[in-house]
Amino acid sequence: MRSTPAFLPSRCLTFAVLTFVSACAIHRGPPPPDAESIVAGTAGPGVRVDSIDDPFAVSVERGRYRLRAGEDPARDFWADVGQLDLPHADAAASSLDERTFVTALRLLMASDADAAAIAFGALHQTAADPLVRSRARVGLTMALTWNSDWPSIAAMPADPDSTAQHDPHAAKAAVERWARAFAAFPPTTISIPDRPVTLPLRRSAFGTPVVTVAVNGHRHEFWLDTGASMTLLSADVAVEAGVHLASNDSLALGVVSGQIDARAIYVDSLAIGDVVARGLTAAVVSRAVLRLDQTTSAGINKPITIDGVIGTDLLRGMDLVIDAAAGTLTISRPRRDPRATRNLFWVGYPVVRLLSRDGHPLLFGLDTGAERSYVTTTLLRKQPRTPVAARRSDIAGLGTESTKTEWVARDLRVSDGDNTIALRNTPIAPERRWTFVNFDGVLGSDIALSTRLHLDFLNGIFDIRPTQLNANAYKGPTVTITP
Secondary structure (H helix, E strand, O other), X not given: OOOOOOOOOHHHHHHHHHHHHHHHHHHHXXXXXXXXXXXXXXXXXXXXXXXXXXXOEEEEEEOOOOOOOOOOOOOOHHHHHHOOOHHHHHHHOOOHHHHHHHHHHHHHHOOOHHHHHHHHHHHHHHOOOHHHHHHHHHHHHHHHHHOOOHHHHHOOOOOOOOHHHOOHXXXXXXXXXXXXXXXXXXOOEEEOOOOOEEEEOEEOOOOOEEEEEEEOOEEEEEEEXXXXXXXXXXXXXXXXXXOEEOOOOOEEEEEOOEEEEEEEEEEEEEEEOXXXXXXXXXXXXXXXXXXXXXXXXXXXXXXXXXXXEEOHHHHOOOEEEEEOOOOEEEEEOOOOOOOOOOOEEEOOOEEEEEEEOOOOEEEEEEOOOOOOOEEEHHHHHXXXXXXXXXXXXXXXEOOEEEEEEEEEEEEEEEEOOOXXXXXXXXXXXXXXXXXXXXXXEEEOHHHHOOOEEEEEOOOOEEEEEOOOOOOOOOOOOEEEEEO
């Protein structure tokens, strides 16, 4: 009598495994729709969408994510450049022109503006590829603007491919026009004491950081705005301070909503406490342009005026600590540190590189003048499993009431290197691009004033630290800080 074997024959085992896999496939169903398709409305019928009323909130905890090695089946050079992914861009480069472009961009991202200007300038003159040549010109203006080298920018020949050649409004805002207005003036000098300078920091009605400055000795309240490339003064502040008109030329500044009329001016002295900028080239705009409407709880618009804005033309020359808990701004003289780990880059606009929970790099524009932070659909494409929801809010007006709906990312965790930043219920906006850089989002004043924020453009430092908030003094988004 033969005994029953304790195992199945191999062909029976194979059949059993296939049957199990097939059954799992039947019961698993289709994969859930990705976040971008839900927001775009292309996820198909029957997709359940959450609806919430919860506000935006930030929490900061000790912890870091590790950079994950990128998968590289087929790289695209300009896509890698758009993500400031220089190692992969270098590997994807198909010509000497492209490899030289990566070298020049690497120098700019290392805050070596002089060397970057030389590399971009040579490439702009000699590149055979017209796309590389045109983007090298953009890089050259970025590098020259770092040190406000207006004469060199003014001496650049006209760009035949620029839209400003055919659009008079764009031409008024072109950096070359501003450079010609400032070319006759000596470079701005910034005097920073050896010891740190600590000043009171306030919050505007819109949540942006505000500090007292003295323009030619006249005290005013200015916003700290990393999203502004140039320092701005309102017309009445400029008249009171007796600033100099740098040119009779009528110019313009590019803003989110389009362009605004402006004039080029020269300021003898602008002091932030003991930090003094002398011979400052700046822009003046009408008081009406620097007036914003704040909607009260009763639905009535209350006008808020702004005296001026401190832009990155000054801020990138300082080492800054914005402490929301203490209500202080501390300014120090930046000193180059070769050991610094860079995650803040100035490429014509401040860009912060953060890591996602799965170790992928994300690029956020840094705009302390923006009322709120947001992420873009570009991030949803990279993080398709990001939970999203629709948030509805009632907008009250005089005699009317309407409902506004926006998409929000329910939970997004990123790391600045030492700390994990949890963003909850963050608004989702369309794709945003600055020159050749694609943004995954923008960090606004709601994050800048939610923590202790350290900015050092020279060494490329963006650092958010946990801090003990004073609940009675703090007014902003819901914030949790875990030491």
